[in-house]
Amino acid sequence: MGETLKLFGWKVSPYSHRAEVALRLKGLKYEFIHEDLANKSDMLIRYNPILKKIPVLLHGDTPIVESQVIVEYIDEVFDGHPILPKDPYERAEARFWARFIDEKVRPQVWMSCWTDGETQKSFIAQAKESLAILQGRLEGKKFFGGDSIGLIDIMACSLALWFGVMQEVVGLNLLNEDDYPELCRWGEEYRNAEAVKECLPERELIVGFFAPRKDRIFAKKAPVYD
Amino acid sequence: MASEKGVMLLDFWVSPFGQRARIALAEKGVQYEYKEENLTEKSELLLKANPVHKKIPVLIHDGKPVCESLIIVEYIDEVWSDKATLMPSAPYQRAQARFWADFIDKKVYDCGSRLWKLKGEEQQTAKKEMIDILQLLEAQLGDKKYFGGDSFGFVDVAFVPFTSWFYSYETCANFSVEGVAPKIAQWAKRCMERESVAKTLSDPKKVYEFVCFLKKKFGVE
Numbered sequence: 001m002g003e004t005l006k007l008f009g010w011k012v013s014p015y016s017h018r019a020e021v022a023l024r025l026k027g028l029k030y031e032f033i034h035e036d037l038a039n040k041s042d043m044l045i046r047y048n049p050i051l052k053k054i055p056v057l058l059h060g061d062t063p064i065v066e067s068q069v070i071v072e073y074i075d076e077v078f079d080g081h082p083i084l085p086k087d088p089y090e091r092a093e094a095r096f097w098a099r100f101i102d103e104k105v106r107p108q109v110w111m112s113c114w115t116d117g118e119t120q121k122s123f124i125a126q127a128k129e130s131l132a133i134l135q136g137r138l139e140g141k142k143f144f145g146g147d148s149i150g151l152i153d154i155m156a157c158s159l160a161l162w163f164g165v166m167q168e169v170v171g172l173n174l175l176n177e178d179d180y181p182e183l184c185r186w187g188e189e190y191r192n193a194e195a196v197k198e199c200l201p202e203r204e205l206i207v208g209f210f211a212p213r214k215d216r217i218f219a220k221k222a223p224v225y226d
Numbered sequence: 227m228a229s230e231k232g233v234m235l236l237d238f239w240v241s242p243f244g245q246r247a248r249i250a251l252a253e254k255g256v257q258y259e260y261k262e263e264n265l266t267e268k269s270e271l272l273l274k275a276n277p278v279h280k281k282i283p284v285l286i287h288d289g290k291p292v293c294e295s296l297i298i299v300e301y302i303d304e305v306w307s308d309k310a311t312l313m314p315s316a317p318y319q320r321a322q323a324r325f326w327a328d329f330i331d332k333k334v335y336d337c338g339s340r341l342w343k344l345k346g347e348e349q350q351t352a353k354k355e356m357i358d359i360l361q362l363l364e365a366q367l368g369d370k371k372y373f374g375g376d377s378f379g380f381v382d383v384a385f386v387p388f389t390s391w392f393y394s395y396e397t398c399a400n401f402s403v404e405g406v407a408p409k410i411a412q413w414a415k416r417c418m419e420r421e422s423v424a425k426t427l428s429d430p431k432k433v434y435e436f437v438c439f440l441k442k443k444f445g446v447e
Contacts, residue, residue, distance in 0.1 A: 050329075050362065064321045066328065076317040088304035092292045099294055100278060133278060 003060030005030035011201040012209045014158040018067040019055040022074040024195035025081040038226035098155040104130045113170045135183045160187035165206040233258035234286040240428050240436050242387030243295035244283040250299045252422035254306040312380045327384040333359045342398040353399040360407040389414040393430035394437040
């Protein structure tokens with residue numbers, strides 16, 4: 001297409017990473033514009049007026065928002081590494097697991113970290129069940145996508161780095177090798193993949209975000225950016 | 227499930243999510259077997275077809291299950307691609323369609339449920355939220371015939387089943403959709419002129435009876 005690609009993102013965000021890794025898998029050149037989420041830029045609000053969130057992909061003058069929508073857009077527009085399968089049934093299946101990750105796994109693991117008492121026990125039980133179900137989907141393969149990274153792998157990226165860091169910060173031991181050997185093996189494969197390595201944040205960056213904000217995030221049950 | 231040829235839909239009569247699938251199938255002229263599920267006593271078939279969520283709708287195509295209503299609609303659109311295309315062809319428009327369908331998914335049912343489940347301050351908050359949602363959608367619709375433009379499309383399919391819940395939302399929370407979002411109200415009437423929609427959507431009064439039943443069940447009021 002020849003039009004420029006810009007990604008408004010934030011390295012600490014796994015959602016931002018999803019968009020970046022899709023661009024890298026396709027070997028695309030893009031400009032990464034770092035957003036300060038405590039002080040969102042006019043441009044970000046202009047391009048995502050409804051949700052005012054990152055990531056936002058700007059393709060020429062056209063903004064695309066929502067990480068999974070961005071990933072599917074990149075896959076449809078650009079040749080190269082296929083992210084979604086071609087077969088309609090397999091595509092539906094990939095989308096099912098992407099949704100499972102975003103609607104069950106992620107919120108349950110998040111709340112397991114940021115609650116306590118009986119509430120936490122309940123979330124941990126739910127998260128354990130969901131993680132086990134997701135692990136089952138791996139079926140001993142290198143990636144959820146088979147031999148190469150696909151949509152499900154990209155959507156599950158938090159499990160490869162972010163959750164591990166977050167649970168350490170809060171003192172939880174939910175996602176570990178003893179209980180989830182396959183998921184942890186997958187995490188290592190994911191982190192070591194070429195396109196991923198190029199855009200994975202350093203652990204220290206993520207720790208640097210969560211550790212000083214621990215109490216406030218616990219109170220709000222949601223990220224605080226300032 | 228045996229690898230039987232054909233299409234089956236596991237569903238529940240009043241479910242707006244199930245209705246999305248029914249409308250898509252009707253638009254495409256696909257013959258299928260409809261199976262009504264008793265949600266208090268789910269069938270073996272449902273539990274086997276959707277072991278992760280145990281929810282309807284589930285589309286079973288030649289023995290293979292597809293779950294999650296919007297995923298089902300995209301699947302139907304991709305498989306029966308020769309007729310009544312629901313997704314736009316250009317990638318940017320497709321991204322837009324997915325964004326709005328996802329927005330509807332995350333906002334409408336949840337907020338709507340709070341309208342009949344809650345009272346007082348909490349209900350007022352939900353009402354304000356619903357009005358905001360409807361007005362955002364109205365801005366997106368603009369003066370177009372459908373969300374999809376001239377043709378009935380993915381976002382229309384995603385949203386239209388909720389129009390038979392408008393009467394319940396209005397009655398429980400005391401507001402008028404036509405009053406706050408007249409273009410949405412007109413769009414809803416236009417959609418009802420389509421056979422696929424008219425034959426699928428539940429009668430708003432029947433939906434309201436169902437909501438009253440749920441209210442009793444949840445001890446609301």
